[in-house]
Each structure stands twice: as C-alpha cells, then as structure tokens.
Amino acid sequence: MQENERELVKRAQQGDRRAFGKLIQKYQDKILYLAYDLVGNYDDAQDIAQNAFLRAMNGIHAFKAQSSFSTWLYRIVVNLSIDYKRSVKRKKQLSIDEPTSDDMEQSYKEILNENDKLPDEITELKDFEYHVQRIVETLPQNQRVAFVLRHYHDMDMPEIAKVLNCKTGTVRSHLFRAISKLRTSLKEFERS
C-alpha cells in the first residue's frame, strides 16, 4: 500500500494528474476532517482542504519524500488552518462559533438514529460535544494541533513532530499540557 502511494507520488511529480487525483481520493476526507477539527466549521474547512490540495499539487515537485506524503499534506493543512485562525483573530471575528449549523443538526440526528438514545441523553451528548469542541478550541495553538493529530487522527508523536516541525519531546510536552487542561475542563463540566 505504502509502495503504491510512493509510486503515485512519483508519477504525480512527473506531471501525471490522474495519479494526483488518486492521492486526493485517498486523503480527501481525512484532510477535510482535520481542517474541521482545527477550525471548527465545515465551510472554512472545505476551503482550507481544497486550498491544501491545490498547494500540494503545485508544490509536489518540491516534496522530497523525507517524510510520508500524508505527513507533508497534514503539515500544509495545519499551516493553512493556523493562518486562517490568525486572520480570523485579526479581523476580530468570533473565534468560537457555536456549532449549530445544519451539519451539527444532521450529526445529532444521525446519533439519534444510530444509537436510539433517549432525548435527555441526546441533550446531554449535545452539550458534551459542544463543550469538548469549545475546550479544544481554547487550547493554545500548538497544543491544540498536537492533541487533534494524536487523539482524532491517530498520528504518533514522531509524526506530529514532523508536522509541527519540532522535536518529539516538545510534542510530548504539548500533549501533556493539553490533556492536563482538558482534564480540568472536563471535571468542571461534570460538576456543572
């Protein structure tokens, strides 16, 4: 599988767009979800993901295969998301939007259908989802990225270090602090 991906990357570097199309197909959903996890809404996440693939396509010749293609792609998404967050902050827009979009509604409907939970449980779950999103969003930038990549995208610490362009020890420290803060916030949530 990995060999196949390497072959696709090589072909894409030689200008084969069909090969790049296959790489897009492979990563399109993961990239969208990562962007969502970092920016908190699907409209911007879609823009970021599309932009990331465009950048990857234009810069694939510069990809040296020192890391895996996915790590390289994730790094592009993370950088774009950080830039987006900065621009939002600069424009003094709301950084934490309440996720009450159609997407959220649909998601709760799916949860309701799938798990056949009682209405109280659904409300509780909705609160919980919202709370988790909020506390993750309030984490400092690098801690948030490290946590999202480790917890939601199953990347190990050396890989995260490559994405963040830092040492594994730094990632460990980011994760330690992130989990400490999340633990405190979750305790407060339980108490409330």
Place this chain on the structure above:
Amino acid sequence: MNQCPQQHMLVDLLYNELGDTDKRLLTTHLESCVNCRTTFDEFKAASQQLSMYKRPQPGRSQLTNYHRELKKLTQNPSRFSFSITALVDKFIVHPILPLRIVEYAIIFALGIWIGRWELTHHAAKHSKMQLGAIDENMLDNFLSNAEMLLLDVSNTETEGDLREVLIATNLNRMLQKNTLLKEQASQMNNVMLTNFLDDIELILLELANCDGTLSQSELSFIQQIIKDSHIMLEMKSLNAI
C-alpha cells in the same frame, strides 16, 4: 506541586508509545508514586471521556460538492503550466547535484567570457583612440571648406574678387585644421591623405602670403598650382572614399 521527572512520559504510556523496557520502568514507578498514579488515572479517564466525542459530519450536499470541486482540480489539466512549474523546479529551484555543478560551471564560464570580451573590446577601443583615429567630422568639414575656397580661387578673374574671397575665409583656422588632420593622417599611415593635405597646405600658404598686395600675375600663379596639382580631382576621389 513537585513533578516527577517521569511525569511527561505518562503521555507516552497513555498513547501506548513506550518501548517494553520504558513501559515496565514507568509502570513500576507508578506503583510507588501516588502523584504520578493519580495524574495517570485522571489522564486515562479524560482520554476515555474524550474518545466519546463524535465529530459532527458534514452535510451530504456539502460533502458531494467538496468531492466534485476536488475532482475538478485534476480535470482540465493545464499541462503546460504544470510542465513549466516542473521544469523551473527541476532545473532552477531544486536541480540535482550534478546539474547544479554544470549550471555553476556554465555561469562561471559565461562570466569569464563576458569579462574577457569587455576587456578586449575596451582595449581595442582604447588603442584606436590612442592611435589617433581621424576625426571624420573635422575632415569632412575641412574638405568642404577647402573645396569651396579652391573653386572660388579657380573661378576668380580679378585680384579684387580674390581679395574678397580671402577676406571671407579664415585662412589661419584652415591652416590649423590642416596641420591637425595631417598629424592624424600620418599617425594612421594614410599616405594618400597626407600627400593631399600637403598640397592643400601649399596652396593655403600661398594664399596667406598674398596679404593685401595681390597682383594679377600672382593670381594666375596660384590658379596654375591648383590646376597642375589636380587637387580638385583628388578631392573628388577622396570625397568618394
């Protein structure tokens, strides 16, 4: 609260990223350190709680639209721009080492060639200047003035007319120019021009020596010199050159 040095390693244990030896050592440490054990238990509980979080899914239409947009990215390929980018990257931005060496060698050779060309070009220009190239403007000017003067002198019938011609002509200035041009011609080893200027100088000197006391016989003598020296013919051929 003092932290154990191993406390940061709890994250590795939580995400199962420790080697067997380290895992055993840390587990042993947890048995004896209440602080670390409490922290680890809380981390574990928080992690389990967080794993209950389910990311909201995008709307179906949004997802379809997203996939369609991405598909467009690789369709209608502008292969040309793609190839240009690839070529620029391959040959200029990130060339392979042998290619980079060749590029440097070419740039070096080009620099030397331009330097040498500049040097030789300037040297040639400089030496030409030093040799004393003939001032063509001055020569043209002088020849046309001389031609007019000689024609006037040849066509003059009375000494009174000649006197008027001489008053209108700055003979001293013409003699100075003639001397300068002769120097330049001899430096350039232009024998024909030197001889021609010698002949003109002779006539100019004769005219200058006339002063105010000009007789008909002197006029005839000067006209004869002009006729004998075929100077007008020489002047025509020189102008043609």
